[in-house]
Amino acid sequence: MPPLPGPVAAAFQALLAGPKRERTQAQLLQASVQVFQSVGVSAATVQQVAQAAGVTAGTFYNHFATKDELLARLAELIGASLCRAIRDSAQGIEDGAWRMAIGQRRYVGMGVESPAWALLLIDVVAAAPQLGEALAQDALADLRLGVRQKRFRVPSEDAALDVITGVCLAATRRVAEGRAPARHDVATAAVVLRALGMPPDEAAELARRPLPPLPA
Amino acid sequence: MPPLPGPVAAAFQALLAGPKRERTQAQLLQASVQVFQSVGVSAATVQQVAQAAGVTAGTFYNHFATKDELLARLAELIGASLCRAIRDSAQGIEDGAWRMAIGQRRYVGMGVESPAWALLLIDVVAAAPQLGEALAQDALADLRLGVRQKRFRVPSEDAALDVITGVCLAATRRVAEGRAPARHDVATAAVVLRALGMPPDEAAELARRPLPPLPA
Amino acid sequence: MPPLPGPVAAAFQALLAGPKRERTQAQLLQASVQVFQSVGVSAATVQQVAQAAGVTAGTFYNHFATKDELLARLAELIGASLCRAIRDSAQGIEDGAWRMAIGQRRYVGMGVESPAWALLLIDVVAAAPQLGEALAQDALADLRLGVRQKRFRVPSEDAALDVITGVCLAATRRVAEGRAPARHDVATAAVVLRALGMPPDEAAELARRPLPPLPA
Amino acid sequence: MPPLPGPVAAAFQALLAGPKRERTQAQLLQASVQVFQSVGVSAATVQQVAQAAGVTAGTFYNHFATKDELLARLAELIGASLCRAIRDSAQGIEDGAWRMAIGQRRYVGMGVESPAWALLLIDVVAAAPQLGEALAQDALADLRLGVRQKRFRVPSEDAALDVITGVCLAATRRVAEGRAPARHDVATAAVVLRALGMPPDEAAELARRPLPPLPA
DNA sequence: GATGAATGAGGGTTCATTCAT
DNA sequence: CATGAATGAACCCTCATTCAT
Numbered sequence: 001m002p003p004l005p006g007p008v009a010a011a012f013q014a015l016l017a018g019p020k021r022e023r024t025q026a027q028l029l030q031a032s033v034q035v036f037q038s039v040g041v042s043a044a045t046v047q048q049v050a051q052a053a054g055v056t057a058g059t060f061y062n063h064f065a066t067k068d069e070l071l072a073r074l075a076e077l078i079g080a081s082l083c084r085a086i087r088d089s090a091q092g093i094e095d096g097a098w099r100m101a102i103g104q105r106r107y108v109g110m111g112v113e114s115p116a117w118a119l120l121l122i123d124v125v126a127a128a129p130q131l132g133e134a135l136a137q138d139a140l141a142d143l144r145l146g147v148r149q150k151r152f153r154v155p156s157e158d159a160a161l162d163v164i165t166g167v168c169l170a171a172t173r174r175v176a177e178g179r180a181p182a183r184h185d186v187a188t189a190a191v192v193l194r195a196l197g198m199p200p201d202e203a204a205e206l207a208r209r210p211l212p213p214l215p216a
Numbered sequence: 217m218p219p220l221p222g223p224v225a226a227a228f229q230a231l232l233a234g235p236k237r238e239r240t241q242a243q244l245l246q247a248s249v250q251v252f253q254s255v256g257v258s259a260a261t262v263q264q265v266a267q268a269a270g271v272t273a274g275t276f277y278n279h280f281a282t283k284d285e286l287l288a289r290l291a292e293l294i295g296a297s298l299c300r301a302i303r304d305s306a307q308g309i310e311d312g313a314w315r316m317a318i319g320q321r322r323y324v325g326m327g328v329e330s331p332a333w334a335l336l337l338i339d340v341v342a343a344a345p346q347l348g349e350a351l352a353q354d355a356l357a358d359l360r361l362g363v364r365q366k367r368f369r370v371p372s373e374d375a376a377l378d379v380i381t382g383v384c385l386a387a388t389r390r391v392a393e394g395r396a397p398a399r400h401d402v403a404t405a406a407v408v409l410r411a412l413g414m415p416p417d418e419a420a421e422l423a424r425r426p427l428p429p430l431p432a
Numbered sequence: 433m434p435p436l437p438g439p440v441a442a443a444f445q446a447l448l449a450g451p452k453r454e455r456t457q458a459q460l461l462q463a464s465v466q467v468f469q470s471v472g473v474s475a476a477t478v479q480q481v482a483q484a485a486g487v488t489a490g491t492f493y494n495h496f497a498t499k500d501e502l503l504a505r506l507a508e509l510i511g512a513s514l515c516r517a518i519r520d521s522a523q524g525i526e527d528g529a530w531r532m533a534i535g536q537r538r539y540v541g542m543g544v545e546s547p548a549w550a551l552l553l554i555d556v557v558a559a560a561p562q563l564g565e566a567l568a569q570d571a572l573a574d575l576r577l578g579v580r581q582k583r584f585r586v587p588s589e590d591a592a593l594d595v596i597t598g599v600c601l602a603a604t605r606r607v608a609e610g611r612a613p614a615r616h617d618v619a620t621a622a623v624v625l626r627a628l629g630m631p632p633d634e635a636a637e638l639a640r641r642p643l644p645p646l647p648a
Numbered sequence: 649m650p651p652l653p654g655p656v657a658a659a660f661q662a663l664l665a666g667p668k669r670e671r672t673q674a675q676l677l678q679a680s681v682q683v684f685q686s687v688g689v690s691a692a693t694v695q696q697v698a699q700a701a702g703v704t705a706g707t708f709y710n711h712f713a714t715k716d717e718l719l720a721r722l723a724e725l726i727g728a729s730l731c732r733a734i735r736d737s738a739q740g741i742e743d744g745a746w747r748m749a750i751g752q753r754r755y756v757g758m759g760v761e762s763p764a765w766a767l768l769l770i771d772v773v774a775a776a777p778q779l780g781e782a783l784a785q786d787a788l789a790d791l792r793l794g795v796r797q798k799r800f801r802v803p804s805e806d807a808a809l810d811v812i813t814g815v816c817l818a819a820t821r822r823v824a825e826g827r828a829p830a831r832h833d834v835a836t837a838a839v840v841l842r843a844l845g846m847p848p849d850e851a852a853e854l855a856r857r858p859l860p861p862l863p864a
Numbered sequence: 865g866a867t868g869a870a871t872g873a874g875g876g877t878t879c880a881t882t883c884a885t
Numbered sequence: 886c887a888t889g890a891a892t893g894a895a896c897c898c899t900c901a902t903t904c905a906t
Binding site: 474585586587588592594595597600601606616619624626627628632636 | 690774801802803804806807808809810813814815816817818819822827828832834835836838840842843844845848852
Binding site: 042126153154155156158159160161162163167168169170174179180181184186187188190191192194195196197200204 | 369370372377381384396397400402404406408
């Protein structure tokens with residue numbers, strides 16, 4: 001099973017270092033990732049998670065009132081660490097269009113580097129829509145930035161968001177499932193930028209520009 | 217059952233009214249639509265479906281070997297009727313771009329006219345991916361047509377498909393959930409056409425052109 | 433374990449003779465009596481009842497939506513058969529005071545003849561107050577009759593009811609638990625009649641009068 | 649905590665304020681009263697009691713070996729304080745009949761002044777029968793006194809006790825549940841005295857006589 | 865083909881109780 | 886003494902599925 005993407009893994013490590021109570025909670029969260037990946041979020045059972053964490057189901061309920069609460073907590077964790085990571089990775093970049101391209105490609109790239117993890121993310125988003133909302137916030141900010149900078153021109157913000165999130169989801173899944181050609185991230189970034197009103201050439205150029213390195 | 221968009225409903229009914237022998241099967245399928253709409257695909261139980269169809273759970277298993285088989289059969293049915301309805305609605309139209317716009321707007325429009333039905337569709341697609349594949353076929357044909365006609369220019373067919381399906385899904389859901397502004401179908405069609413490489417003006421004009429009437 | 437009191441047993445027999453569905457239900461009800469008697473109403477589990485009835489817990493839930501529903505159904509059954517039996521046993525008797533004495537003694541007598549059953553009744557009444565209400569109705573009728581006939585004279589109907597039900601409960605339990613002297617039914621009937629305003633001699637005479645035979 | 653009738657509360661407090669070492673135990677006992685009142689004795693959990701006492705469940709078990717032990721200890725405490733309070737309130741009164749009336753009315757009066765407390769008492773008695781026994785001792789003493797004084801004349805001591813305890817329980821519950829008319833204590837005291845063989849007029853007069861003031 | 869009663873393998877959740885710190 | 890994390894045995898209930906009639 002592919003490892004967690006770096007930043008999220010780091011967030012887990014942080015929790016594991018805490019006092020015992022939080023350590024167990026972190027174990028349960030990590031275990032839930034494993035279980036969710038192997039059987040899916042909706043089919044996963046509390047017992048499976050508990051067992052994978054090396055505790056009993058009773059213990060699970062000492063930490064989460066409900067299966068849904070675990071999911072919500074996991075969604076939060078993922079949302080926070082992922083948003084931060086992607087935001088950090090575009091730190092200092094002022095061009096909204098370039099930021100948008102980076103975001104798109106980072107998500108799709110995740111499908112290449114950690115397919116299982118990308119599928120998990122998709123699964124969690126489906127089960128905990130608030131995570132989707134959270135992730136969309138950053139995209140929205142970049143979108144508005146690009147619009148203010150006249151890099152984008154869109155008929156409606158909602159339509160633009162639908163492109164951004166819809167394509168991101170479809171492309172990430174395709175990549176994670178191995179159904180995508182090479183450099184699918186570049187291709188999708190290009191079409192998204194065009195959808196947002198950029199001229200094709202400029203969109204293509206921006207989409208294929210090398211990604212800035214991830215901060216440590 | 218919230219009304220289907222007329223022609224889709226007709227196609228669905230037509231398929232249901234197959235050989236006399238399968239009367240009960242048809243009832244079960246129709247019942248499953250009701251139940252899936254009211255509690256969701258994954259929460260629906262065989263007993264609920266059977267009851268809604270006016271038969272017992274035992275009877276259900278005379279017609280479907282498994283709950284999943286019902287779902288698969290329903291997915292097939294929906295796929296066939298929906299594809300046919302949408303294809304019919306673009307009958308005689310030769311312009312790939314215009315066909316694409318029509319398709320997009322028909323789906324999104326379904327979210328306006330029959331939100332429950334649209335949500336069901338989304339739910340079924342999630343549970344039975346083959347339905348998504350089937351629906352994408354028509355879009356793919358239009359895409360290729362448009363490309364051949366030089367109306368579209370895309371970096372990769374896969375990326376284009378991701379735009380088409382991803383936006384369609386996101387927009388339809390948004391509309392069905394009442395989170396979209398008026399004429400969201402037009403706005404999304406426009407961005408999709410731009411994504412496929414059309415000049416913004418042309419895309420906008422095509423997207424807002426009046427839809428051809430649905431055939432009886 | 434002492435048998436059910438005749439009339440209630442008869443009610444069960446009637447149910448057992450019905451179609452299969454009702455037969456299983458009757459089995460479950462009878463099984464619940466056994467289980468309730470041996471571990472108490474509140475400690476009894478659905479599984480115990482199901483097992484005692486020779487079915488699985490799943491089957492239990494095909495017949496009763498809930499443990500409480502089983503209890504309610506049992507309370508109903510007991511209430512109906514017991515009230516009817518006691519009313520029948522005083523059929524044709526016009527004297528409210530004599531009817532009252534008969535009722536008291538029948539209940540307390542149940543504690544002698546079927547202690548386990550009497551304790552069950554007490555337990556069920558505690559858990560399903562509606563049964564207590566039902567049983568009290570007959571007593572209330574007799575009370576009012578006696579008052580109209582000037583056999584009783586009470587400061588308030590509520591106080592009278594408290595005597596009747598309170599003593600009945602305490603005495604039946606005492607008898608069923610083997611803590612009562614012989615003819616405790618007679619003694620308690622006498623004090624109740626006195627409490628309702630009858631002269632001690634008359635009360636004592638009425639209380640010790642031989643009970644009319646039970647109808648077949 | 650709904651107020652106890654003053655002196656009873658005082659006695660209870662006094663017992664709670666025992667040797668310094670058992671401070672926590674006292675807190676747990678007091679907490680159990682709160683919890684038992686709000687959710688009932690049988691539904692209360694150790695964790696709830698502990699939490700209400702401001703300690704952890706672990707601490708609970710440093711003081712009580714078992715949940716039942718807490719109940720037993722509480723029953724003892726209530727028994728002692730209640731008996732003492734009621735005995736004190738009849739201090740110096742020599743007439744057994746008058747003492748009996750006072751006792752009855754004090755209990756029923758508790759249902760008026762502190763319904764929650766009365767219901768708790770009833771609940772605890774049901775769960776810990778020894779408490780019922782204890783409370784009955786005082787009544788028994790008064791009964792015997794009255795008999796010796798020829799104020800009472802009863803067919804059997806057991807029957808008399810059943811009247812006293814049975815009516816007391818039923819009336820107190822009725823009052824606490826708000827189902828009783830005004831001065832229900834007087835009415836029930838009157839019927840009890842009649843049941844014990846007093847002439848109606850005398851019983852009524854005694855029952856309605858003003859209660860002696862509670863000692864501070 | 866339809867019935868409907870029965871099944872049984874879980875699933876989520878609770879809670880009295882233990883024990884190392 | 887107090888803590889608080891952990892336990893594990895149950896419990897209630899659900900539901901896809903089977904099968905004799």
